[in-house]
Amino acid sequence: MTPFLDVSGVSFSYHTMEGETKALSHISFTVENGEFIAVVGPSGCGKSTLLTLLCGLAEPEEGAVLLNGLPVSQDHSRIGYMFQRDCLLEWRSVLSNVSLGLEIQRRLTPEAKKELLSMLETYGLGDFVNSRPSELSGGMRQRAALIRTLALKPDLLLLDEPFSALDYQTRLSVCDDISSILRASKKTAILVTHDLSEAISAADRVLVLSSRPGRLKAEIPLSFSGETRPIHRRNMPEFSSYFNLVWKELKSDDEHNS
Numbered sequence: 001m002t003p004f005l006d007v008s009g010v011s012f013s014y015h016t017m018e019g020e021t022k023a024l025s026h027i028s029f030t031v032e033n034g035e036f037i038a039v040v041g042p043s044g045c046g047k048s049t050l051l052t053l054l055c056g057l058a059e060p061e062e063g064a065v066l067l068n069g070l071p072v073s074q075d076h077s078r079i080g081y082m083f084q085r086d087c088l089l090e091w092r093s094v095l096s097n098v099s100l101g102l103e104i105q106r107r108l109t110p111e112a113k114k115e116l117l118s119m120l121e122t123y124g125l126g127d128f129v130n131s132r133p134s135e136l137s138g139g140m141r142q143r144a145a146l147i148r149t150l151a152l153k154p155d156l157l158l159l160d161e162p163f164s165a166l167d168y169q170t171r172l173s174v175c176d177d178i179s180s181i182l183r184a185s186k187k188t189a190i191l192v193t194h195d196l197s198e199a200i201s202a203a204d205r206v207l208v209l210s211s212r213p214g215r216l217k218a219e220i221p222l223s224f225s226g227e228t229r230p231i232h233r234r235n236m237p238e239f240s241s242y243f244n245l246v247w248k249e250l251k252s253d254d255e256h257n258s
């Protein structure tokens with residue numbers, strides 16, 4: 001069967017006035033529909049670059065990225081992208097921020113608006129529909145950013161360090177919230193993070209990248225006896241074994257380089 005996402009032998013370099021920067025080298029992996037993948041690796045190893053290739057914003061110089069067997073540019077799946085910064089517009093209310101994407105695509109029907117209001121309610125923003133983003137906490141802002149992304153009904157969700165601007169406590173609970181939302185809506189998601197605990201607590205599988213140029217060093221499937229909530233997983237005995245495993249994979253890189 002054709003995998004939902006098929007990344008095969010992908011390499012990518014940036015070319016600037018200063019010269020060439022090889023960012024990714026021969027990356028291959030597949031993702032099934034509904035899977036939640038985390039990608040970890042040291043800062044600058046090419047994680048964000050990988051996401052820009054997955055959504056077709058850049059073309060690999062070698063290898064291919066296929067969605068449902070087709071090059072990303074030809075497949076009609078919708079791809080949602082969530083960044084580290086929430087990019088909410090201060091001059092718009094929370095409701096008009098989360099409806100922005102639909103408005104641009106002229107898909108903001110009364111039904112779609114009703115659905116957005118119900119999502120805002122479900123995700124604890126019901127009382128802030130008419131507030132400005134500046135009145136929200138960091139965690140609430142990230143939830144609003146997620147609703148804005150989900151409103152477009154993406155088939156694949158790419159999350160680039162979406163929690164790293166939050167303080168530790170907020171980060172734990174927002175990660176818990178957001179992964180529950182993603183699992184409830186059965187979204188296929190790829191979460192990039194440099195936080196190993198976050199990756200292990202949230203995902204079905206962790207991909208470990210080496211330092212630049214990013215190579216895929218290990219793929220670690222996670223099994224927590226069916227437990228999917230990050231907050232619960234963190235207290236399970238499997239958690240520290242996985243942490244040690246991922247840590248060991250990441251560190252083996254330093255030894256090669258030193």
Ligand code: ADP
Nearest residue numbers: 014016021023042043044045046047048049050
């Ligand atoms: P990560 O997200 O893992 O921190 P990035 O994918 O952002 O890493 O970057 C990988 C490497 O490519 C880094 O060395 C970075 O400096 C370089 N890089 C990223 N974007 C550009 C660009 N637009 N032009 C030139 N080099 C870039």
Ligand code: MG
Nearest residue numbers: 047048049160
């Ligand atoms: Mg990055």
